[in-house]
Amino acid sequence: MKLDQILAPGAKFEPYWWEAAPRPVLPEIPAPSTIDVAIVGSGYTGLVAALTLARAGRSVAVFDAEAAGWGASSRAQGHIGLIKRPFADLEAQWGRKRAIALLQEGQAAIAFAKDLARRENIACHLNTNGRYIAAATPGHYEALAREVDTLKREIGFNADMVPRAEQHREIGSDLYHGGEVRHDEAFLHTALFHQGLLDRARQAGAVIVPHTRVTAIGREGAAFRVATSRGECRAGDVLIATNAYTDGVAPDLRRRVIPIGAYGSATEPLSPERLASLLPGGRAGIDTWKLSHSFRPSPDGSRLIFGGRVSMRETDPKRSAPKLYRFLMKLFPQLEGVKISHSWTGKVAYTFQTAPHLGVRDGAHYAMGFCGYGVALGPYLGFKAAGKILRRNDAHSPFEDLPFETRPFYYGNPWFLSATVAWYRFLDWRASRA
Numbered sequence: 018m019k020l021d022q023i024l025a026p027g028a029k030f031e032p033y034w035w036e037a038a039p040r041p042v043l044p045e046i047p048a049p050s051t052i053d054v055a056i057v058g059s060g061y062t063g064l065v066a067a068l069t070l071a072r073a074g075r076s077v078a079v080f081d082a083e084a085a086g087w088g089a090s091s092r093a094q095g096h097i098g099l100i101k102r103p104f105a106d107l108e109a110q111w112g113r114k115r116a117i118a119l120l121q122e123g124q125a126a127i128a129f130a131k132d133l134a135r136r137e138n139i140a141c142h143l144n145t146n147g148r149y150i151a152a153a154t155p156g157h158y159e160a161l162a163r164e165v166d167t168l169k170r171e172i173g174f175n176a177d178m179v180p181r182a183e184q185h186r187e188i189g190s191d192l193y194h195g196g197e198v199r200h201d202e203a204f205l206h207t208a209l210f211h212q213g214l215l216d217r218a219r220q221a222g223a224v225i226v227p228h229t230r231v232t233a234i235g236r237e238g239a240a241f242r243v244a245t246s247r248g249e250c251r252a253g254d255v256l257i258a259t260n261a262y263t264d265g266v267a268p269d270l271r272r273r274v275i276p277i278g279a280y281g282s283a284t285e286p287l288s289p290e291r292l293a294s295l296l297p298g299g300r301a302g303i304d305t306w307k308l309s310h311s312f313r314p315s316p317d318g319s320r321l322i323f324g325g326r327v328s329m330r331e332t333d334p335k336r337s338a339p340k341l342y343r344f345l346m347k348l349f350p351q352l353e354g355v356k357i358s359h360s361w362t363g364k365v366a367y368t369f370q371t372a373p374h375l376g377v378r379d380g381a382h383y384a385m386g387f388c389g390y391g392v393a394l395g396p397y398l399g400f401k402a403a404g405k406i407l408r409r410n411d412a413h414s415p416f417e418d419l420p421f422e423t424r425p426f427y428y429g430n431p432w433f434l435s436a437t438v439a440w441y442r443f444l445d446w447r448a449s450r451a
């Protein structure tokens with residue numbers, strides 16, 4: 018499939034979400050020279066921390082090397098879902114009590130993100146209709162059903178199975194083998210959510226300093242010297258909220274997050290009837306392949322947004338678009354001839370434990386490693402990190418008790434990803450034959 022065969026006239030290689038919420042142009046202001054809290058990264062994590070701290074009376078500056086929200090927070094598909102680790106897996110690693118605590122914390126993050134959008138009155142098309150998890154194989158369907166039973170028992174999870182014979186009520190495709198509806202999960206317009214948080218943080222008094230890279234963070238007694246591309250700033254506390262974009266400014270954290278490419282595309286406009294025939298349940302969905310795919314209606318119901326891990330490293334969207342399109346044709350062959358209006362890429366941050374982390378290193382706070390679930394976890398752990406800076410009693414999160422591991426010879430360039438992708442492709446191939 019050639020690129021020019023699948024692109025609609027005027028197709029763009031940037032997020033569909035930027036049509037409604039372009040990267041903001043903020044007033045040029047001098048970077049502050051003294052501040053209570055300096056935050057590195059202006060995505061969901063940094064902004065919710067900034068909002069919380071500013072409302073508590075702290076002076077806050079949020080630095081971003083690019084435009085505000087340029088990272089994953091304006092590129093995501095907008096799914097608000099639970100961390101992706103089976104209960105048995107967590108239990109085997111950390112015991113039943115901690116497995117329950119981690120999953121309950123994941124549920125708290127979902128509730129927090131939904132509540133935040135509502136409480137702050139952010140017009141971001143929050144849809145609380147739930148999410149659909151599509152089983153890629155009969156074996157995956159059985160595993161989903163077992164997991165639903167376990168999660169209902171252990172954490173009161175609110176989900177129901179949809180057998181293959183009934184899956185057309187959720188998806189107009191025969192590619193899958195049934196699935197699971199997760200009723201408490203949700204989805205939203207990712208860049209409008211970000212824009213709303215940006216507005217609230219600025220209204221609360223936080224100073225946003227875009228196009229300003231933080232180049233070094235050093236201690237100065239109990240405080241910090243924050244060197245940026247536009248001068249130096251003295252800060253009482255620092256929060257590093259750079260997730261998959263963590264660079265040399267935090268080399269120790271960079272060794273602990275694995276940046277992985279994630280890809281999104283939008284179709285050209287479809288009629289409401291046609292879109293409803295593809296996703297009759299009106300929910301966002303994701304499948305169970307190791308190299309998973311996602312799909313959802315656009316907030317205005319005009320087009321299908323879909324995505325996947327077509328390559329682990331971030332690659333040119335001109336290369337990812339044809340690969341994603343091939344998947345689209347397998348999922349919905351009835352869309353043959355429909356073209357792509359937008360295709361984009363970004364980075365998600367995995368960790369060696371496939372769990373997010375929150376903590377303090379060399380005195381600087383951090384919250385990162387959301388493993389593709391940062392639409393819920395970013396805001397929630399940004400809030401928790403702010404709570405820790407404010408020394409609030411309720412700021413503890415079970416995610417901060419996990420060891421934040423690295424591996425020998427890993428310094429932030431994931432040289433092992435090609436082998437991992439090959440292994441995942443093999444596992445998916447084997448599962449498809451079982």
Ligand SMILES: Cc1cc2nc3c(=O)[nH]c(=O)nc-3n(C[C@H](O)[C@H](O)[C@H](O)COP(=O)(O)OP(=O)(O)OC[C@H]3O[C@@H](n4cnc5c(N)ncnc54)[C@H](O)[C@@H]3O)c2cc1C
Nearest residue numbers: 058060061062082088089090094095096231363390391392
């Ligand atoms: C295509 C795609 C689809 C996704 N879909 C979903 C989804 O459906 N659901 C979900 O939960 N998650 C999804 N994610 C992941 C989710 O978007 C992220 O986990 C989340 O947005 C992370 O937010 P953040 O604020 O921690 O980091 P980001 O939003 O990535 O922000 C980090 C910022 O740090 C800045 N930065 C880095 N280094 C420096 C420095 N030295 N100085 C100054 N600034 C710096 C970067 O410029 C960047 O803007 C997706 C991601 C992508 C790319």
